[in-house]
Amino acid sequence: MDVVLSIRGLFAGYDRGDILRGVDLDVERGGVTCVIGPNGAGKSTVLKVVSGLLRPRAGDVALDGERISGRSARQILDHGVVHVPQERSLFPSMSVWDNVLMGGYVLSRAALRRRIDEIVSRFPIVRERRRERAGSLSGGEQKLVEIARAMILEPRVVLMDEPSMGLDPKARRVVFATIRQLNDAGATVLLVEQNARSGLEIAGRGAVMETGAVRLEGVARDLLDNPEVARLYLGSAARSLGDRG
Amino acid sequence: MRLFVQAVILGLLAGGVYALMASGLTLAFGIMRVINVAQGVMIILGAYVSYTLFTHFGVDPFLSVLFVVPVVFVLGVVIELVFIRPLRPSEREELSLLVTWAVALGIEGVLGLVYSTTYRSTIPSYANAAWRIGGFAVLQVQVYAFGLSVVILAVLGVVLAKTRFGRAVRGTVQNPASAALLGVDERKVAAIGFGLSVATAAAAGAVYGVVTPFNPGSHYDLISLLLTIIVLGGMGSLPGTVVAAVLMGVSQALLATYISPTSAKLTFFILLIGILVVRPQGLFGAVERGKL
Numbered sequence: 001m002d003v004v005l006s007i008r009g010l011f012a013g014y015d016r017g018d019i020l021r022g023v024d025l026d027v028e029r030g031g032v033t034c035v036i037g038p039n040g041a042g043k044s045t046v047l048k049v050v051s052g053l054l055r056p057r058a059g060d061v062a063l064d065g066e067r068i069s070g071r072s073a074r075q076i077l078d079h080g081v082v083h084v085p086q087e088r089s090l091f092p093s094m095s096v097w098d099n100v101l102m103g104g105y106v107l108s109r110a111a112l113r114r115r116i117d118e119i120v121s122r123f124p125i126v127r128e129r130r131r132e133r134a135g136s137l138s139g140g141e142q143k144l145v146e147i148a149r150a151m152i153l154e155p156r157v158v159l160m161d162e163p164s165m166g167l168d169p170k171a172r173r174v175v176f177a178t179i180r181q182l183n184d185a186g187a188t189v190l191l192v193e194q195n196a197r198s199g200l201e202i203a204g205r206g207a208v209m210e211t212g213a214v215r216l217e218g219v220a221r222d223l224l225d226n227p228e229v230a231r232l233y234l235g236s237a238a239r240s241l242g243d244r245g
Numbered sequence: 246m247r248l249f250v251q252a253v254i255l256g257l258l259a260g261g262v263y264a265l266m267a268s269g270l271t272l273a274f275g276i277m278r279v280i281n282v283a284q285g286v287m288i289i290l291g292a293y294v295s296y297t298l299f300t301h302f303g304v305d306p307f308l309s310v311l312f313v314v315p316v317v318f319v320l321g322v323v324i325e326l327v328f329i330r331p332l333r334p335s336e337r338e339e340l341s342l343l344v345t346w347a348v349a350l351g352i353e354g355v356l357g358l359v360y361s362t363t364y365r366s367t368i369p370s371y372a373n374a375a376w377r378i379g380g381f382a383v384l385q386v387q388v389y390a391f392g393l394s395v396v397i398l399a400v401l402g403v404v405l406a407k408t409r410f411g412r413a414v415r416g417t418v419q420n421p422a423s424a425a426l427l428g429v430d431e432r433k434v435a436a437i438g439f440g441l442s443v444a445t446a447a448a449a450g451a452v453y454g455v456v457t458p459f460n461p462g463s464h465y466d467l468i469s470l471l472l473t474i475i476v477l478g479g480m481g482s483l484p485g486t487v488v489a490a491v492l493m494g495v496s497q498a499l500l501a502t503y504i505s506p507t508s509a510k511l512t513f514f515i516l517l518i519g520i521l522v523v524r525p526q527g528l529f530g531a532v533e534r535g536k537l
């Protein structure tokens with residue numbers, strides 16, 4: 001497997017105690033890797049360490065073999081790792097257009113102009129709703145703009161934390177289809193999802209996190225077929241139908 | 246009726262200058278959640294610098310703005326670096342009140358030593374020149390001060406709306422975590438934003454001294470006025486601040502005309518209590534995070 005991002009023996013936490021207790025995870029180049037697991041398992045915490053929002057107490061994160069853990073969020077961004085957080089992250093009183101421009105905050109004027117043309121052609125919503133306040137968009141539309149904004153930097157790895165959270169089934173399908181398309185176009189995605197089935201279905205590889213560590217890791221298809229994963233995370237037939245909308 | 250119109254005109258002109266004084270407070274609060282109670286003393290500082298340039302070098306007070314703004318900007322950046330940055334984010338909102346109050350008293354003390362507590366006023370040759378428009382007399386300096394305030398506010402507005410730095414400021418105000426994730430250096434935004442916020446106040450101060458006599462203690466009155474305006478405007482909303490400032494200017498002028506000049510000093514008190522009872526979120530109902 002061609003690994004672009006490699007996480008080894010990660011320990012990290014907030015004010016008291018470790019939330020992550022030895023996380024190991026590999027992200028395949030050009031693929032979607034989907035992390036599932038119960039609330040509070042530490043999935044978001046892993047993404048925060050990778051993007052530099054949180055410093056690990058021990059362990060390493062390496063991007064193409066180069067150690068990035070312990071660097072500042074800005075330095076990690078400059079290395080091409082972009083984080084779309086779990087919470088809504090648009091600037092609600094800014095226009096959609098200004099939000100997307102903010103995605104290229106670190107770019108030069110010329111590079112920004114070049115990139116924005118491509119983003120507009122790939123995400124028509126950015127042009128159609130350009131003057132509207134981002135906060136006035138629906139949850140699904142906001143998520144698409146967040147994803148568009150993240151793609152401005154042509155990231156080597158996109159970290160996406162529960163992009164389908166709080167969306168209705170139709171919006172969810174659009175979001176998953178969009179991630180698929182990005183991936184087809186070559187983007188590497190590390191995806192965290194509560195909708196385990198939908199997440200694993202668009203992923204090449206998957207991992208199950210519990211209480212601060214990765215319990216299972218492998219080909220997404222195998223995890224979907226794993227009876228224990230099915231029982232614990234893919235839920236009853238009703239729930240998985242709900243997940244798929 | 247004549248009296249009424251005259252009072253409204255005066256109030257509008259004063260309100261424009263108040264808007265410039267208060268918008269910096271709103272900016273700093275929006276970016277850093279810091280209530281800078283040294284804003285009043287920055288205005289007085291601007292007034293003294295302008296006064297000195299005028300009495301010693303004959304520099305016109307409206308020209309002296311070009312000197313006052315950069316100097317006070319640098320002072321503001323230094324204050325941010327030395328006094329505000331070391332505060333931990335969790336306690337910044339409260340401790341910054343104490344810290345900036347200490348800065349205010351410190352600067353007031355220095356001004357007292359240098360200039361004594363005598364009231365001063367910058368009196369250029371045109372200080373008493375007035376225009377008569379349709380039977381109403383308006384002092385030219387008041388119109389100039391209003392015009393200057395409008396220009397500076399407009400520049401500030403364009404910077405915030407159209408530039409990369411402006412987007413970084415608005416982003417930090419609306420969602421600091423998200424701005425940081427996109428590569429905005431919050432500390433740089435804070436330092437520059439704080440510098441700008443006090444520099445605009447000092448610009449207002451440079452011309453304030455032409456309209457109103459002042460001494461080092463004048464900042465107490467000013468800061469009460471400004472705090473009322475930003476509460477009225479809904480903490481963190483620039484358009485709200487401007488409207489509240491104009492409202493304040495007009496009500497003060499009306500009270501001074503119909504009741505007494507001393508009662509005008511109580512305007513802020515009356516308005517503040519009234520607003521806090523009826524609309525605690527301010528006229529513009531600002532939400533948790535600002536909308537700059």
Ligand SMILES: Nc1ncnc2c1ncn2[C@@H]1O[C@H](COP(=O)(O)OP(=O)(O)OP(=O)(O)O)[C@@H](O)[C@H]1O
Nearest residue numbers: 014015019038039040041042043044045046086194
């Ligand atoms: N900022 C924080 N400060 C303190 N504790 C936190 C903070 N953020 C998360 N935690 C704690 O860390 C643990 C793991 O949180 P994390 O957000 O990583 O879980 P998660 O797997 O993403 O869960 P969810 O599926 O609910 O998003 C939880 O117990 C949570 O309460």
Ligand SMILES: [Mg+2]
Nearest residue numbers: 043044045086
């Ligand atoms: Mg989470």
